[in-house]
Amino acid sequence: MDQEEQQPRIRFWPIMIAIFVGSFLCVLASSTITIALPILQDHFETSLSTIQWTMTGFMLAMGTFAPIVGYLGERFSYKWLFTGALIGFTLASFLCAVAWNEYSLIAFRTLQGTFSGLIVPASMAVIYQVIPRERQAMAIALWSLAAMMAPAIGPTLAGWLLQNFAWQWLFLMNLPIGIVAIVLVVMCIPYYRLSVPKKFDGFGLLTVILSSSSLLLALGQGHNWGWGSAGIISLFVFGGAMLIAFIWRELTTETPLLNLRVFAYGRHTLNLLITVILTVSLYSGTLLTPLFLQRIQQVSAMDTGLIMLPASLVMALIMPVIGKLYGSIGPRVLMAIGIPLLALGTLMLSWLSLDVPHSYIVWWMIVRNLGIAMVMMPASNAAMERIPRHLTGHASSISNWLRNVFGSFAIAIFTTLLASRSAQHAQEMAMAGDTNQQHIGMMAFTMSVNDVYLIATAIAAVAFPLALFVRKLKVTDLREKDKLAA
Template sequence: MPQKEEGSRDIRFWPFMSAIFLGSFISVLSSSSITIAIPEFQRYFGAELSLIQWTLTGFMLAMGTVAPLTGYLGDRFSFKWLYVAALVGFILSSVLCGVAWNTYSIVAFRIVQGAFCGLIMPVTMTLIYQLLPRSRQAMAVSLWTLSAMLAPAFGPTLAGWLITLGNWQWLFFFNVPLGLVAVGLAVRRVPYYRLRVPKSFDLLGLVTVVTSTLSLLMAFSQSGTWGWTSGKTLALFALGVLSLVVFIVRELRTDSPLLDLRVLANARYLVTLIVSSIITISLYSGAFLIPVFLQRIQGVTPLETGLILLPASLAMALLMPLVGRVYGTLGPRTLMAAGVLLIAGGTYALSHLTPEISHTYVLWWMLVRNVGISLSTMPASNAGMEQIPPSLSGHASSISNWLRNVFGSFSIAIFTSLLSTFGAREAAVLMKQGVTEPRQLQLFAFVESINDVYLVATLITLAALPLSLWVRPQPAGLEPSPQAR
């Protein structure tokens, strides 16, 4: 049983959920609001998209890099105080982002902010699975996911409003009062407990997982510039894969692993982990490309972009509690399969964009995509975690959030690289067709490259369909086991 301080033995569901809800919300808000601001950063700092997109890519990479530390740090210092420390660090890094003076400083401070955000999501997920009874976990995960979905719902509109009425600095200063409230709720509403104390820190595991993540991300992000077969790209791929192999071998052999990979022996957890990673790739394809298309090609303002995306984001957020209620009746397989089909359908429709396409078309198919994301995200998370023992839930949530953030970073890097690669190819095709006016050539080539990327994203999404159909309903009364299916 968890060791608790006096007075924290009885957990009140709603006060507890309010404490982790706000922290999760501001963590994801810091990611979703920036997508609208990327064109504004380009104008303000005079930077190329390939550089300024690191305000998002670097943020996501930092989230993924620190996520493997969550299990160890939570066991060492308790998940309550790790959560509080992450919130405090998030507040301070938000202030630093707000006072950034050039492109490199805003990227650097965003990476620091991402590191603290990377602790918040896995910590809050672990708190749910270690403190709440199993009968309340599905609803709790729905509310936890809702906090992550409300941020994309309001983030773009809020960002557009703040940029239009003030400037981009307020995107970061806005986090400070919310963060202070989150700290107060966490101190009062989250109980102190520890399930186990780690024997030692796995430094080799940390070094190899960070090396692997950084090498692979750099290879994907720079492949469009260097070329997929260049020596630098191939060397980074080789280093990344080798470091990953060393990391896996190390974690399976050491007595105190940074990430306890035994949870991957649970086939159900492994499959849903793959589905979650694919959904993440699909999510970021829309979140990254559509704002750039609307502002760069159609010339709409940041506020207008947020308003165009608001209905789709709201629908995604408001469906989450309903998904939590029907999860026990419909089961994860039905919800995930339906969600994947909707995501794929909406993504395919967005591969037919033109410079003159209506905002209604974009809004509708983003709505279809986001409904699919809403149907599939919580079931994919909960279906795997519900069979993991509480003592391993910290490591399982760390792995889940690590891979989710890493694939989010990889997807942005890959999509940016593919935009460059496809753009050059489409420009060559258009020139052969007689399009020679520079601006027109650039415009149509860019739109066609976005369409090509969305077609690739559609194929990736469809790969999750057979995996979703494989997941069976959880048998009633089954005790969690790392070997259970």
């Protein structure tokens, strides 16, 4: 062990503020670009399919590089990995602001996504390696709050900036926040290093990059290129082969890039499965609600953000309470309440109509977000409770990697379903004698949104019986973990 592993007195709030600001910044960057696409398309005089790569490249890089956090954190320490990623992210934000054409912007956004892919799992690893066990539930509640609030605040903030300033401010606003985050991390997070890899797994790095990028690209472009096209099928086959090679390598090498043996911990694997299932369901709200408001009800991007904001504020208020309750009642009770709330909120959003009042959407988004708050934090914390301290970096890398992959999968599947169901409903209405094309288009899209929300409800319900197996750990279980870690 490193001599500097002797940790100083842990200051909870300074460390959590540093983690919160850093995590919030990188998640915010993934949500502010969406409504700027038409403006960027006009500015650079390019096609929408080209400028969309500012989003695709970001998500692709974020998912591709998340798996190497475990190695980099052990090699350089998680403090300096977190710091370096924040510095890289801030510099990439500046480069995005001075981009001279669409291709330079896509390149710099991809670079920004690379550093974002390091920030989120690194910040999670810091929590489990630095924060005392009795305060980890509260720490994860605050960490989850940063990840969940940013996508809701992002569209409103982006809309205001685009309405009053130039598009460059979407990236320039990251500079002061990034500098503050860097200073906080350097000053507040103690240096520590639990182990140092003996050698670098180059083959593991190559196969994980090839597999992640191929599968994420196939999922992201399947709807545009066609799921049965030669390009998409080739990407899936190649990505699958590289993934098998990566798994084989990591299970047989002495010093794996990503230690897959964390799956031997049943509690971690069960809660990770719950998280993955719910991640797929959660993306329905992120994708469908803004689409419905803007496309069908003609609500501006800024007003869409304002409609979605109350649910995020309620979640912000309830998240610390969930962190407190976790220690007393455990994850099973919280998830047993949260999953039905999430499913109910999603189900009620499957009954949208052309003239549905915004108060209806606001109310059921609040119910839905209450369920999210009561599920995602307990599942994330329960997954890590039995993981030895020296493996938490690898466990957090795997968790965030799978969230990225299945988040991309959810968007791909829901987008495809939205298109196919819209076409089917439009055909049925035309056969029924409706000749108003505008009405057909709006009704068909609304009905397809309802269909997808209904499917998302069923997906969320699948997690409920699994959550009943997640018991509250006894004090003896936690002491046993501490002995193993020592």
